[in-house]
Amino acid sequence: MKTPTELLNKYNVPIPRYTSYPPANFFTDQFEEKDCIEALKQSNDDDPQNISFYLHIPFCSKLCFYCGCNTHISKDEDLIKEYVNTIKKELFILKSNLDPNRKVSQIHWGGGTPNYLPLQHVQEIMSLFHEHFTFINNPEIAIECHPGHLTFEYAEGLIEAGFNRLSLGIQDFEEDVLKAINRDPAIIPVKEMRDYLKSRNISVNLDFIYGLPLQTKDSFRETMIQAALIQPDRLVTFSYAHVPWFKKAQLQLEKLGLPNAEEKVRLFEIAYDVLGQAGYKSIGLDHFAKENDELSIALNNRSLHRNFQGYCTRETTGQVYALGVSGISQLEGAYLQSTKDLNIYKQAIHNGKIPIEKVHFLTKEEKITRDIINQLMCNQYLDWNQLALKHKVSVYDIKKISAFEPQLLAAFEEEGSIKFVNENILITESGKFFMRNIAALFDPKLKNTDKNFSKAL
Ligand SMILES: C[S@@+](CC[C@H](N)C(=O)[O-])C[C@H]1O[C@@H](n2cnc3c(N)ncnc32)[C@H](O)[C@@H]1O
Numbered sequence: 180m181k182t183p184t185e186l187l188n189k190y191n192v193p194i195p196r197y198t199s200y201p202p203a204n205f206f207t208d209q210f211e212e213k214d215c216i217e218a219l220k221q222s223n224d225d226d227p228q229n230i231s232f233y234l235h236i237p238f239c240s241k242l243c244f245y246c247g248c249n250t251h252i253s254k255d256e257d258l259i260k261e262y263v264n265t266i267k268k269e270l271f272i273l274k275s276n277l278d279p280n281r282k283v284s285q286i287h288w289g290g291g292t293p294n295y296l297p298l299q300h301v302q303e304i305m306s307l308f309h310e311h312f313t314f315i316n317n318p319e320i321a322i323e324c325h326p327g328h329l330t331f332e333y334a335e336g337l338i339e340a341g342f343n344r345l346s347l348g349i350q351d352f353e354e355d356v357l358k359a360i361n362r363d364p365a366i367i368p369v370k371e372m373r374d375y376l377k378s379r380n381i382s383v384n385l386d387f388i389y390g391l392p393l394q395t396k397d398s399f400r401e402t403m404i405q406a407a408l409i410q411p412d413r414l415v416t417f418s419y420a421h422v423p424w425f426k427k428a429q430l431q432l433e434k435l436g437l438p439n440a441e442e443k444v445r446l447f448e449i450a451y452d453v454l455g456q457a458g459y460k461s462i463g464l465d466h467f468a469k470e471n472d473e474l475s476i477a478l479n480n481r482s483l484h485r486n487f488q489g490y491c492t493r494e495t496t497g498q499v500y501a502l503g504v505s506g507i508s509q510l511e512g513a514y515l516q517s518t519k520d521l522n523i524y525k526q527a528i529h530n531g532k533i534p535i536e537k538v539h540f541l542t543k544e545e546k547i548t549r550d551i552i553n554q555l556m557c558n559q560y561l562d563w564n565q566l567a568l569k570h571k572v573s574v575y576d577i578k579k580i581s582a583f584e585p586q587l588l589a590a591f592e593e594e595g596s597i598k599f600v601n602e603n604i605l606i607t608e609s610g611k612f613f614m615r616n617i618a619a620l621f622d623p624k625l626k627n628t629d630k631n632f633s634k635a636l
């Protein structure tokens with residue numbers, strides 16, 4: 180894959196990342212608690228009926244300089260224990276608002292470093308879920324792990340607690356890159372850990388980042404070749420998000436020099452080619468999965484979904500209920516974002532309150548636009564009739580709501596980024612790099628906004 184430089188320059192403009200629609204900078208702090216409770220209760224009658232839980236564990240042992248996540252560097256065991264107890268209380272507050280007949284289809288532990296928690300805490304929380312909720316058959320129970328902390332004993336403990344998918348944050352295999360980003364390498368060779376987990380029937384994901392200091396085309400190719408040889412079920416190659424005004428430690432990376440937008444794209448293209456040759460299918464902007472993986476099958480059937488936790492299939496997709504600091508509940512009708520502040524979080528839960536700091540309640544029109552953008556970003560395909568059927572409105576109305584102007588797509592068609600299939604829109608493989616630019620054409624909010632967005636690449 181080689182994307183022409185002039186197209187990269189043309190489309191490297193400020194644009195939403197569309198991890199949610201509307202994007203998080205449209206959320207507001209002007210709301211009343213009762214509106215959130217009402218939104219939670221309303222979600223019981225909405226689709227999808229399944230429940231996805233997201234748990235945020237913010238603690239890490241040391242700060243990786245590139246990190247863009249909500250983290251808290253601490254070795255304070257009491258602080259961690261107190262947080263675990265608060266999460267348990269929050270689970271009960273949440274449960275009191277959920278219909279007991281609804282089933283859990285997905286639990287995702289993210290962070291921070293969830294596997295930095297003593298195993299016993301993880302097991303206690305998982306036991307509570309099993310005690311208080313019913314699950315679908317084969318739910319997806321996933322956890323993000325730092326391989327610098329992951330021993331075989333710990334992995335076995337996670338399996339006993341019910342986890343069936345582990346994501347290992349590799350970022351890069353090169354020693355000098357890891358040193359530059361202040362990150363410890365895996366304590367167990369990744370191939371050995373992968374083989375062990377596969378022998379226990381656990382899915383293995385590996386995370387990488389492109390755009391870090393000292394990464395060259397040759398070094399990143401080596402990292403990708405090594406990644407493919409390990410044979411994980413899925414891989415993610417994140418584009419490094421540089422936000423030093425928000426994450427001061429990232430300034431350290433500037434001293435070593437960061438690749439420019441085009442150099443970053445060339446690194447991604449290496450990942451795309453190496454992983455493609457190794458039999459991995461490219462999913463969305465940054466995911467890769469084996470051809471027989473359920474994500475690849477769902478993409479082939481144009482039935483892929485996604486939430487803040489990543490891509491999912493129809494079976495595992497649920498409305499997301501977040502626990503812990505900074506989590507965002509992603510309901511059919513609302514986004515509810517929790518405070519990022521540990522103390523405010525603990526105080527709220529202690530007082531029996533939900534720790535929500537920002538919200539957005541979706542209108543019918545926004546739900547339709549969200550579906551259009553999700554269809555394009557997940558399945559690279561927009562089927563007008565299918566959407567009209569789902570939302571019980573005419574195709575004419577859907578086009579009107581989404582600010583659809585066919586002439587805006589003409590350039591993308593000429594450049595080979597989209598094709599029309601009857602009136603439906605297909606994003607081609609070479610066009611997927613501009614997925615967000617294409618999706619933005621269907622976003623009426625962008626027509627008249629004072630919000631700032633980071634550049635596409
Ligand atoms: C929040 S981390 C959680 C896992 C664990 N703490 C670890 O580092 O392995 C999840 C993933 O987010 C990605 N990530 C973190 N900061 C990023 C940034 N600034 N830009 C792009 N990806 C980032 C990394 O690939 C990381 O593996």
Ligand code: SF4
Nearest residue numbers: 239242243246290291
């Ligand atoms: S990348 Fe992971 S381990 Fe590193 S600071 Fe961020 S959350 Fe913690």
